[in-house]
Amino acid sequence: MNLILLGPPGAGKGTQAERMVADLGLIQLSTGDMLRAAVAAGTDVGRQAKVIMDRGDLVPDEIVVGIIADRIEEPDCKNGFILDGFPRNTAQAKALDVMLTEKKLTLDAVLEIRVDDKILISRIEGRARESGGERSDDNAEILKKRLAVYHDQTAPLLPYYEAQNRLKVVDGMLSIDAVSKEIKKALNA
Numbered sequence: 001m002n003l004i005l006l007g008p009p010g011a012g013k014g015t016q017a018e019r020m021v022a023d024l025g026l027i028q029l030s031t032g033d034m035l036r037a038a039v040a041a042g043t044d045v046g047r048q049a050k051v052i053m054d055r056g057d058l059v060p061d062e063i064v065v066g067i068i069a070d071r072i073e074e075p076d077c078k079n080g081f082i083l084d085g086f087p088r089n090t091a092q093a094k095a096l097d098v099m100l101t102e103k104k105l106t107l108d109a110v111l112e113i114r115v116d117d118k119i120l121i122s123r124i125e126g127r128a129r130e131s132g133g134e135r136s137d138d139n140a141e142i143l144k145k146r147l148a149v150y151h152d153q154t155a156p157l158l159p160y161y162e163a164q165n166r167l168k169v170v171d172g173m174l175s176i177d178a179v180s181k182e183i184k185k186a187l188n189a
């Protein structure tokens, strides 16, 4: 099963993806994690990405599309993957469609974790405090920017996948366990 997790920053995509890895045996592919690894390793991509990530903007499409195209070729993706944080805009979604068709892979569902903006702000502030600055893009200052980027660039993917009849919406305001249950229900429906 190949899935996409959509939702604004702080919606709990990473947490739910980890649970789905454990429950469904899927691989989690987080472009955010991969970019942070590149930043930590000090690669050219990492250096280029860091400035952009710290601003709360999206890194160029060709970088993330290239990363995902290479990654889904790996043998561990054969049993299925969860895309967490990719695609982030329509150009990436179209590139993904082409990539999947070329590789004869199907996209089984797109799960939207829907959360109210006000709840997100308090969650992200909490996460910024917990990480003690570990995620330099995770402070409240740029939260509004990241949310604006989500609404402006990523939210248009919702009608895009709805038109493909793949979109399933889950209520991200519930407890972590309840959201996991909703996801299971949505996937079995």
Ligand code: AMP
Pocket: 009, 031, 032, 033, 035, 052, 053, 054, 056, 057, 058, 059, 060, 061, 064, 084, 085, 086, 087, 088, 092, 137, 146
């Ligand atoms: P995330 O951990 O998914 O919230 O991503 C953290 C940051 O990495 C984002 O704010 C972007 O700057 C960058 N990023 C992650 N995934 C993508 C993507 N698919 N396209 C562009 N930028 C991305």
